[in-house]
Amino acid sequence: MKKYISSGSWFSFSYPEAWHEFEDEAGSFLFYNPNKWTGSFRISASMDASPDFARDTLREELARYADAQLESIGKNEFVYSRETFQEESVWYTSHFWVTGSGQMAVYATFTCPKGEPVDEAVSVLESLRLLNPMKPQCHEVIPVRLSEVALINDAYERTQKEVKQALKKDFSSVDTATGIANIQRLIDEGRIKLNPANVERLALVLGCFLTNEMDGVEWVSVIDGHREYPALYLNAGMVNPAERLAAYITKQGKCDLKEVYETLLLTSSK
Numbered sequence: 001m002k003k004y005i006s007s008g009s010w011f012s013f014s015y016p017e018a019w020h021e022f023e024d025e026a027g028s029f030l031f032y033n034p035n036k037w038t039g040s041f042r043i044s045a046s047m048d049a050s051p052d053f054a055r056d057t058l059r060e061e062l063a064r065y066a067d068a069q070l071e072s073i074g075k076n077e078f079v080y081s082r083e084t085f086q087e088e089s090v091w092y093t094s095h096f097w098v099t100g101s102g103q104m105a106v107y108a109t110f111t112c113p114k115g116e117p118v119d120e121a122v123s124v125l126e127s128l129r130l131l132n133p134m135k136p137q138c139h140e141v142i143p144v145r146l147s148e149v150a151l152i153n154d155a156y157e158r159t160q161k162e163v164k165q166a167l168k169k170d171f172s173s174v175d176t177a178t179g180i181a182n183i184q185r186l187i188d189e190g191r192i193k194l195n196p197a198n199v200e201r202l203a204l205v206l207g208c209f210l211t212n213e214m215d216g217v218e219w220v221s222v223i224d225g226h227r228e229y230p231a232l233y234l235n236a237g238m239v240n241p242a243e244r245l246a247a248y249i250t251k252q253g254k255c256d257l258k259e260v261y262e263t264l265l266l267t268s269s270k
Contacts, residue, residue, distance in 0.1 A: 001127070004029070005223050007147050009136040010045045011106055014127040016120060021146050029146075039112030041121055047104050047133070054100025061098045071097070074126035084114055095121065101130045136225050141238060144219040148230035152219060155204035159183060159192075166191055176209045180257045187255055194255055196246075203241035206261050207232050214268050234268040 001014040004021070006029065015031055019041070024030035028044040050056070061079040062068050068081040078097040085092055091114035099106050106128070110121035131138065144152075160171050163182045171179045183202065186192045192202070210232065211217050220233045222240070231240045241264065248260050 003142050005138055005140055005142055008133045009131050009138045010133050011131055012129045013124050015124050039110050042109045045104055045106045051102055053103050054105050057105040138223045140223045141220050145221045148221045152204050152230055155201040156208045159205045176213055180261055184257050199246050200242040203245040207241045210264050217268050
């Protein structure tokens with residue numbers, strides 16, 4: 001089982017190794033097995049100022065659906081209901097669970113072929129833990145979330161665009177050393193300023209080069225209280241490339257992407 005902690009540390013749960021996170025509407029998290037689809041699991045949460053928000057939400061769910069019922073799963077009490085529908089001549093059932101605590105309500109849905117078991121979803125709900133986003137206590141390293149993947153992809157695409165516009169060159173058409181040299185040229189020429197946002201962005205690009213070049217190097221999401229950021233999981237442990245690059249610049253008084261990349265490369269080879 002893999003562990004997931006929602007953005008903002010609202011809730012956590014464990015999910016099957018075969019499941020992966022996929023893009024969904026804002027504030028909703030979608031998981032399923034892309035190799036053998038057995039159902040789609042969605043989960044989201046909402047917060048309200050009222051301390052009775054969760055209790056009131058569960059009451060409303062019970063009153064809204066005639067077949068709704070209370071279920072205890074794991075450490076939480078849920079209101080459960082379901083709906084069967086037809087799509088392109090195939091029948092499906094959406095299973096709904098609502099739970100919560102205090103000011104937070106959590107909504108989970110598992111949509112699968114009609115009549116198929118929901119054991120996978122129930123197993124996930126058994127592991128569901130409702131956290132306190134006002135006082136996050138999580139200190140975890142988990143498989144990289146889509147929210148961090150978006151940061152990584154944006155950093156790479158923005159930097160690639162800058163290099164292409166300035167030098168008429170593309171990362172995909174050169175080797176890693178040349179790609180790093182092209183970015184370094186823009187830094188040296190002052191076209192990329194070394195402010196904190198750009199330092200973080202360039203560090204993520206170095207991480208992308210490393211994951212493309214080295215086996216056994218992968219992105220992870222780090223949740224450390226109020227801080228949530230992408231990092232690299234290497235053979236020798238976890239490395240935050242942004243911290244590594246910022247520390248180098250502070251110590252050396254300059255930015256040498258090649259040297260920082262080589263230290264990351266060396267670390268990953270140990």
